[in-house]
Amino acid sequence: MSEFDQYNTNQIVEDDKNHFLHPWQYFDSFKEEGALPIAKAEGAYIYDTDGNKMLDAIGGMWCTNIGLGREDMVEAIADQVRQMAYANPMVDMTNIPAGQLAKKLAELAPGDLNHVFLSCGGSTAVDTAFRLIHFYQNCRGLHDKKHIIARKEAYHGSTYAAMSIGGKKADHVKEFDYITDTIHHISTPYYYRAPEGLSEEEYTDTLIKEFEDKIEELGGAGKVAAFFAEPIMGSGGVIVPPKGYIQRMWETCKANDILYVSDEVVTAFGRVGHWFASEDVFAIQPDIITSAKGLTSGYQPLGATIFSDGIWDVIAASGKGRYFAHGFTYSGHPVACRAALKNIEIIEDEKILEHVREVGPYFQQELEKLVDLPIVGEVRGKNFMICIENVANKQTKELFAEELDIGRWITDEAAKRGVLVRPIGHLNVLSPPIILTKEQVDHIVSTLRESIEAVMLDLE
Numbered sequence: 063m064s065e066f067d068q069y070n071t072n073q074i075v076e077d078d079k080n081h082f083l084h085p086w087q088y089f090d091s092f093k094e095e096g097a098l099p100i101a102k103a104e105g106a107y108i109y110d111t112d113g114n115k116m117l118d119a120i121g122g123m124w125c126t127n128i129g130l131g132r133e134d135m136v137e138a139i140a141d142q143v144r145q146m147a148y149a150n151p152m153v154d155m156t157n158i159p160a161g162q163l164a165k166k167l168a169e170l171a172p173g174d175l176n177h178v179f180l181s182c183g184g185s186t187a188v189d190t191a192f193r194l195i196h197f198y199q200n201c202r203g204l205h206d207k208k209h210i211i212a213r214k215e216a217y218h219g220s221t222y223a224a225m226s227i228g229g230k231k232a233d234h235v236k237e238f239d240y241i242t243d244t245i246h247h248i249s250t251p252y253y254y255r256a257p258e259g260l261s262e263e264e265y266t267d268t269l270i271k272e273f274e275d276k277i278e279e280l281g282g283a284g285k286v287a288a289f290f291a292e293p294i295m296g297s298g299g300v301i302v303p304p305k306g307y308i309q310r311m312w313e314t315c316k317a318n319d320i321l322y323v324s325d326e327v328v329t330a331f332g333r334v335g336h337w338f339a340s341e342d343v344f345a346i347q348p349d350i351i352t353s354a355k356g357l358t359s360g361y362q363p364l365g366a367t368i369f370s371d372g373i374w375d376v377i378a379a380s381g382k383g384r385y386f387a388h389g390f391t392y393s394g395h396p397v398a399c400r401a402a403l404k405n406i407e408i409i410e411d412e413k414i415l416e417h418v419r420e421v422g423p424y425f426q427q428e429l430e431k432l433v434d435l436p437i438v439g440e441v442r443g444k445n446f447m448i449c450i451e452n453v454a455n456k457q458t459k460e461l462f463a464e465e466l467d468i469g470r471w472i473t474d475e476a477a478k479r480g481v482l483v484r485p486i487g488h489l490n491v492l493s494p495p496i497i498l499t500k501e502q503v504d505h506i507v508s509t510l511r512e513s514i515e516a517v518m519l520d521l522e
């Protein structure tokens with residue numbers, strides 16, 4: 063008798079189809095196909111309700127950093143539930159894990175980012191940053207300084223504001239509405255598809271010029287409140303910016319009194335080998351960092367908006383009767399904060415950042431070997447955040463016909479072989495748990511090679 067015999071997979075799929083509206087659900091195909099029900103997870107592996115074991119090279123949704131099923135996480139979470147599962151976070155009360163976590167995040171975050179607002183995930187962390195920016199500019203009396211500049215193909219979450227700040231064309235469906243009067247998008251820093259003949263530096267020059275022009279077009283620095291950017295764009299296709307881009311965008315922000323918001327929902331907590339990528343990879347000190355996902359490795363929902371002394375000094379100064387009318391019932395949730403504290407302790411004690419800096423480059427280097435395949439145009443990313451760009455023609459970088467759904471096709475082939483990767487249009491994205499071993503890396507890479515070759519055979 064297997065532990066999976068208790069599940070009636072067909073019934074689970076049917077109930078789910080009939081009642082659970084999933085994020086990004088395609089109504090027509092979902093009605094036919096339903097979802098794969100997952101019952102159990104252990105380290106980097108997940109099991110479906112029939113007991114099939116798969117290596118999850120997606121890491122849940124870029125989030126199961128330390129791997130799932132850890133007893134020490136279970137213990138910490140259970141202990142907190144026993145002690146106190148919930149506490150009112152409003153100003154007259156606090157709980158121990160929330161205060162401790164805020165202090166720890168202030169220690170880990172770059173420079174003077176010493177203040178933390180806790181929410182329920184990445185979208186609410188971004189939405190909080192958006193509202194904090196308004197609050198800050200209004201406190202300064204700069205009521206016209208409200209425009210936000212972000213990038214096309216960026217993803218910042220799914221609240222009304224976060225989705226509007228995001229610039230993914232495929233997500234801006236016509237049936238939803240977006241904030242368009244104060245949120246603006248400039249180019250994706252996508253060197254692989256940059257105009258022919260430009261060096262990385264020259265390409266960066268054009269992007270900086272576009273940013274400066276956009277500021278002018280909006281009425282100058284007095285009208286622009288903030289710039290939002292992921293250090294490495296995630297669901298936009300793991301776009302690693304060209305040399306000098308992040309530094310120079312940040313310098314342009316500083317020169318124009320524009321707040322720099324670094325959305326590190328994916329890149330923080332070890333995915334690229336550091337607590338935060340902003341300072342350690344790109345040598346900048348943003349005004350605000352948003353974070354979630356790897357903050358608890360997916361064991362609990364939690365988001366953090368970490369901001370500077372400079373912002374704090376303005377919002378908290380001379381505020382007679384002023385109060386921050388923003389918050390959630392679950393801000394500073396004790397169980398989520400306790401999970402984050404334990405997750406951070408594990409990353410420190412087990413030297414997981416060092417592990418990523420050792421095995422991550424190997425993962426990247428082995429995956430890069432796939433570019434010898436005729437349909438792999440580029441493999442890019444950093445450490446455990448990698449994307450494979452599939453193309454019909456490597457010289458012209460021409461895409462496959464959309465109806466071939468090449469990313470999905472390769473994903474399906476890999477799933478048949480027990481490895482989960484994520485399709486995003488013509489791309490395949492990998493963001494596995496960051497505790498991956500070299501053996502697991504080899505398994506993923508050889509499975510992907512076989513899967514792409516199988517697709518190529520069928521394409522002939």
Ligand code: PLP
Pocket residue numbers: 183184185186188217218219220292296297325326327328354355
């Ligand atoms: N920001 C970035 C960069 C993300 O990748 C995501 C989610 O993928 C979000 C924000 C939103 O986070 P959540 O889904 O936890 O709300």
